[in-house]
Amino acid sequence: MINTIGIWVAALLTLAIYSFLYKDNAFYKIAENIFVGVSAGYWAVVLWYDFAWPNLFEPLLTRGQWYNIFPIFIGVLMFAPLIPKISWMIRIPLTFTMGVAMAVSITQFVQGDIFPQLQATFLPLSGVSLFKGFSNLLIILGVVFTLIYFYFSKEHKGVLGIGAKIGIWFMMVSFGASFGYTIMARVSLFIGRIYFLLHHWLGVI
Amino acid sequence: MRVFDYLSHLDRRIIFLLVALAVVIPMLVPLNLPVDITGPVKNVYDKIESLPEGSVVLISTDYDPGSEAELYPATEAIIEHCFRKNLRIYMMGLWPAGSELGNMALNKIAQSYNKKYGKDYINVGYRPGGQVMLLSLGRNFGDVIKVDYQGIPIDSLPLGGGVKSARDISLVITFSAGDPGILHWITYFHARYGVPICGATTAIMAPQMYPYLSSGQLTGLLGGLKGAAEYETLVDKKGRGLRGMDSQSIVHLLLVGFIALGNVILVYQRRRG
């Protein structure tokens, strides 16, 4: 019984959202605000139980790990804007997290992105089949021409202009492929909802 | 021509209706179109097949209900494959809702394979922190994970206590809808610790994964609902992925028709001046 009520609630909320396609209306706005409220509440609860309590507060309060007070103190400074006199202190947690994240990003972008991708661009042109060699050449040229397009320190004229133009062609093919996949993604989301309505709610499939 | 004038001002609600019909009708009258298998999907399948029994697979459900339609079928198909191969699953989520969605799939399939929580699979819930968390995790799981999603101390569970660092993980499979997600797993976890990564992403993200497939940083990829359908074919499971392919086909043809018609109207309008 309770599961049936749940399915009906889910179906009615789904239809309330879809009513927006006809016209903006109160049912859609109600459903939208329910979504925001439920999502925010869910996030807070999960964050507390999965991370904040076991990793931060519980070790401090029950196991005497006093050094946990430092991240808690820095985190609490996020609420500093509530007191105008010390509102500037919000910069402390912001700069702390930015410093750590930026430093980690610098090393990992080089180690995890740039070097492997550079290595993968050095592809064999001989010792492979003609078609594979041609494809490899296209990849190498495509990367070079795309990078030429993004070089804005010099005007795109002459040889540079031709390189940039070819780079645009490669990017247009890539964006076209991305566009095709984007359409596929959006349609898939709708298919999922229709499957729910027809199978779980109405039981016709 | 009057019909082109009419079409150029067509009420968009008619377009909406046509899209809805293009999805609903194939669901009610299935075409059962055969699904071809692509290389990146086969790579995921082969990688899981190659793992010895008892290997630990870390599954990260990094998506929310907004991408559930694309990634949940893939989650079920891959978990099913892992259990069939008697692999052990260590689940977590970089997104808060992802951990629960993954949990739903995990518990449902574990029941049908008589798998025991704590020994054959565990779920450690939501892990915030993105890239920094992944670097800490690979070095020492204990620094990041103290309890599972039910609050049980992780060391008290056989599987939880047995996984100390990235060295104990044979494969990471991430179901990713954005940031943090698969790119972080590749750039931070794989780059630092060398654990192979397979991914299932939304179709929107799939094109940007191909450079990583080409470089070998990503072993295999399921892109969108089609990827899920291909994997369901490989593991012989009639799931939501396969069910959706008929509708996907008809809607794509409809949209190609819209694009073509729109451009015919453009040519007509240009000729008319």
Next chain:
Amino acid sequence: MKTILPLIIVFCCGFYMLATFFIPARFSQTSSQTLQNWYLGVMAFFVFIGIFNLIKINVDKIQRKLRDWQYSIILLTFLGVMLGAGFIGGRDSKVFLYLFENFQVPLGATMFSLLAFFVASASFRAFRAKTPEATLLLIAAVIVMIGRIPIGYLIWHKFPDLVEWIMQVPNTAAKRGILFGIDLGLISMALRVLLGIERSYMGGER
């Protein structure tokens, strides 16, 4: 003090973390791990402040009877119900999970599925091949859209292979070039942040 102290923090934390990447000594790795653990702890408060702000904005809206204030009551009610279900019943309580499965999941999934309709409408009204580049884009899109569906395989059995080639060659080439650009840009931005040249994330004078 208000500017100097934060800049000192970002400089010291950032360059210390960078240094520990290159120093394998035990002290360096332990202290780096500690800073990373503190980072994770602080990140939790980013979410808490977000939820606090959500409550504050909606309470303010109700008190001042701004436009659509009635919907804020609904938002706060369901926020309260979810928090209550979670903190009283527990993270894996039946009520909490029931609300997640029957409210959050369908609402979230449906919200994003609306885009299918708008993309269909846009494909009819806006996707026009007005230039040679746009034509190339649309041709690639149409090939991918047909090649990636089962019907594409039935139309021509090599269609999926053609799509796979497009993804593995021109798409990979362009995406890789863009990736290099983004990565180099992000590294330069990161260095600007660490050196205190880029300060927009700190907000204005308070």
